[in-house]
Amino acid sequence: MTAAGFDGVERRGLMFVLSSPSGAGKTTLSRLLIERMPGLKMSVSATTRAMRPGEVDGRDYFFVDKPKFEAMVAQGELLEWATVFDNRYGTPRAPVEAALSAGQDVLFDIDWQGTQQLREKARADVVSVFILPPSAADLEKRLHTRAQDSDEVIRGRMSRATHELSHWAEYDYIVVNHNVDDAFAEVQSILKAERLKRERRTGLTEFVRKLQRQLEK
Ligand SMILES: Nc1ncnc2c1ncn2[C@@H]1O[C@H](COP(=O)(O)OP(=O)(O)OP(=O)(O)O)[C@@H](O)[C@H]1O
Numbered sequence: 001m002t003a004a005g006f007d008g009v010e011r012r013g014l015m016f017v018l019s020s021p022s023g024a025g026k027t028t029l030s031r032l033l034i035e036r037m038p039g040l041k042m043s044v045s046a047t048t049r050a051m052r053p054g055e056v057d058g059r060d061y062f063f064v065d066k067p068k069f070e071a072m073v074a075q076g077e078l079l080e081w082a083t084v085f086d087n088r089y090g091t092p093r094a095p096v097e098a099a100l101s102a103g104q105d106v107l108f109d110i111d112w113q114g115t116q117q118l119r120e121k122a123r124a125d126v127v128s129v130f131i132l133p134p135s136a137a138d139l140e141k142r143l144h145t146r147a148q149d150s151d152e153v154i155r156g157r158m159s160r161a162t163h164e165l166s167h168w169a170e171y172d173y174i175v176v177n178h179n180v181d182d183a184f185a186e187v188q189s190i191l192k193a194e195r196l197k198r199e200r201r202t203g204l205t206e207f208v209r210k211l212q213r214q215l216e217k
C-alpha cells in the first residue's frame with residue numbers, strides 16, 4: 001500500500017471521502033478532483049437505483065438489481081454498503097484494494113453510513129470531507145437545476161437533508177460549497193495537505209537517513 005510521492009518519498013495511499021446532503025455538489029467536485037489531481041482514482045459504487053439520463057453503467061455506477069446486490073453483500077464483495085433513499089449503494093472492494101496497492105489514492109462519493117464503515121475498517125487512512133450547501137434554498141434549487149429527478153424524488157431528498165446534515169461533526173473537514181471554484185480549491189488543498197502528513201509518509205525515515213549520510217560526508 002505504498003507509493004512514491006511526487007517528491008520521491010514513499011507514502012501510504014489514502015481514502016478521500018466526500019459526503020453531503022443530496023445536491024450539495026459532491027459529484028461536481030469529485031469530477032474536478034479526478035480531472036485535476038493525478039494519482040487519484042474514483043471508486044465507482046454499485047447501486048440498485050435507476051440510471052439517470054446521461055449516466056453510464058460502469059462509469060457513474062454499476063447498476064445492478066436487488067438480487068445481484070444482495071449476492072455481492074453475501075460474498076463480501078463490498079467494502080461498505082448502505083440503504084439510501086430506499087435504494088442500496090455499496091463500494092466494490094476489489095478496485096479500491098487494487099488502487100491502494102498500486103499506490104493510488106481513492107476518492108469516494110458516499111453517505112455518512114458508508115463513511116462510518118470505512119472509518120471502522122481503516123481509520124488512519126480515511127480522510128473525510130463534508131460538503132455543505134450555502135442554504136436550504138440553494139440546495140433545493142440545485143436539485144431542480146440538475147433536472148434529473150422527479151419532484152417527488154427531490155422532495156424526498158430535501159426531507160432527508162436534515163438527517164444527513166446531522167452527521168457533519170463526524171467529518172475531518174467541512175467545506176461550504178458557495179461556488180464551485182472556491183469549494184474545489186478548498187477540497188484540493190485538503191487532499192494536498194493530507195498527502196504530506198508525516199504519519200502516512202512511510203519513506204520519510206529512509207529519506208532523512210539518506211540526507212544525514214550525505215551531510216556527514
Ligand atoms: N457551487 C455551486 N453553485 C451552483 N450549482 C452547483 C454548485 N455545485 C454544484 N452545483 C450544481 O448542483 C447540482 C447538484 O450537484 P451534484 O450532482 O454535484 O450534487 P451531489 O452532492 O453529488 O448530489 P447527489 O448526492 O444527489 O449525488 C448540479 O446540477 C451541479 O451542477
Ligand SMILES: Nc1nc2c(ncn2[C@@H]2O[C@H](COP(=O)(O)O)[C@@H](O)[C@H]2O)c(=O)[nH]1
Nearest residue numbers: 045081082084089090091109110111113114
Ligand atoms: N454508503 C454509500 N453511499 C453511497 C454510495 N454511492 C453513492 N452513495 C450516496 O448515495 C446518495 C445518493 O446518490 P445518488 O447518486 O443517487 O444521488 C449520495 O449521498 C451518495 O453519496 C456507496 O457506495 N455507499
